[in-house]
Structures are given as structure tokens and as C-alpha cells.
């Protein structure tokens with residue numbers, strides 16, 4: 001069982017490889033309504049309808065180093081084991097929207113895992129793409145936008161070690177805050 005954060009990282013890597021300039025990750029934790037969901041939207045090269053149809057089949061990939069792409073099939077498995085599924089909408093030249101959902105309280109649902117570290121990993125893999133992260137817990141929300149961060153940072157790189165350490169704590173504190181019961 002993979003932590004969901006690892007699936008998220010893989011889906012974001014797909015968006016980065018697809019030559020996107022903008023990537024948006026949204027996570028929804030809604031225990032009351034028994035819903036866990038995340039979505040990744042990019043403006044990359046997209047896929048044909050036919051390709052998307054076959055995506056859930058692990059023998060379908062454009063990777064050259066290995067014959068099978070496992071990222072999406074593994075995610076589909078994880079979702080279906082927790083009474084959920086994956087939906088992919090994509091348009092060539094426009095981008096891709098992937099949505100994954102699960103029953104929040106399902107015994108087979110993997111834990112979300114370490115989001116602060118995952119966000120740091122994502123920021124480190126970005127080339128020049130803008131990245132937006134929105135995390136909702138019940139009716140509370142936290143968001144982060146690299147465009148805003150870059151404006152504040154000026155000349156300092158978003159991949160600077162001190163900045164990343166600060167961002168890891170910032171994400172951690174905000175997640176703790178939105179998860180607190182009011």
C-alpha cells in the first residue's frame with residue numbers, strides 16, 4: 001500500500017514531463033462526508049481520447065526506459081480498493097485534468113502521508129512551471145501559489161535550502177491548523 005502522497009507526486013511528475021507551464025494540485029479531505037479526493041490540472045501537451053481510454057492498462061506508456069507505466073494503474077487500483085475511482089479528461093495541446101477519489105473512512109484507504117515533504121519534492125522538480133497547491137479539510141482551506149512566493153522572494157530561488165525548509169514548516173503548520181476541530 002503506497003501513501004497517497006506518493007501517488008500525488010507521480011501524477012505531478014507526469015504533468016511536469018508533459019511540458020506544462022501551469023500545474024494545480026487540489027486535495028480535499030472531508031471525513032464527515034466520507035470523501036478523500038485530489039485532482040491535478042495541467043496545461044501540458046495532453047493525450048488523445050483513445051490514449052486516455054487505454055491508460056488504466058499498465059502495458060501502455062510512452063516511456064522509453066521501461067515498457068510499462070505504472071503510475072496511473074497503481075493509483076486506479078488504490079482508489080478502486082477504497083470504493084473510489086480515477087477520472088481523466090485530456091485535450092491534445094490544451095492539457096489534462098485528473099481526479100482521484102476514495103472513501104475517506106475505508107479500511108483499505110492508504111494514509112495521505114507526508115505532504116510537507118511532498119510539496120518540497122514537487123518544488124524541487126519544477127523547472128519553470130507555476131505550481132498551485134490547494135488543500136481543503138472540511139470547510140477550511142489552505143493554499144500556496146509559486147507565483148506569489150516568487151514575488152515575495154525576489155532574487156532568492158524557490159529551491160534555496162533555507163526557503164524550502166521554511167516552506168516545509170509553513171505547509172506543516174497550515175495543515176495542522178485546517179485539520180483542527182473548531
Ligand SMILES: Nc1ncnc2c1ncn2[C@@H]1O[C@H](COP(=O)(O)OP(=O)(O)OP(=O)(O)O)[C@@H](O)[C@H]1O
Nearest residue numbers: 014015018044046061062063069070071072073096
Ligand atoms: N498529465 C499528462 N499529460 C500528458 N500525458 C500524460 C499525463 N499523464 C500521463 N501521461 C501519459 O500517460 C503515460 C502513462 O502514465 P503513468 O504515470 O501511468 O506511467 P509513466 O509515467 O509512463 O511511468 P511511471 O509513472 O511508472 O514512472 C505517460 O507515459 C504519458 O505518456
Ligand SMILES: [Mg+2]
Nearest residue numbers: 010014071072
Ligand atoms: Mg507517471
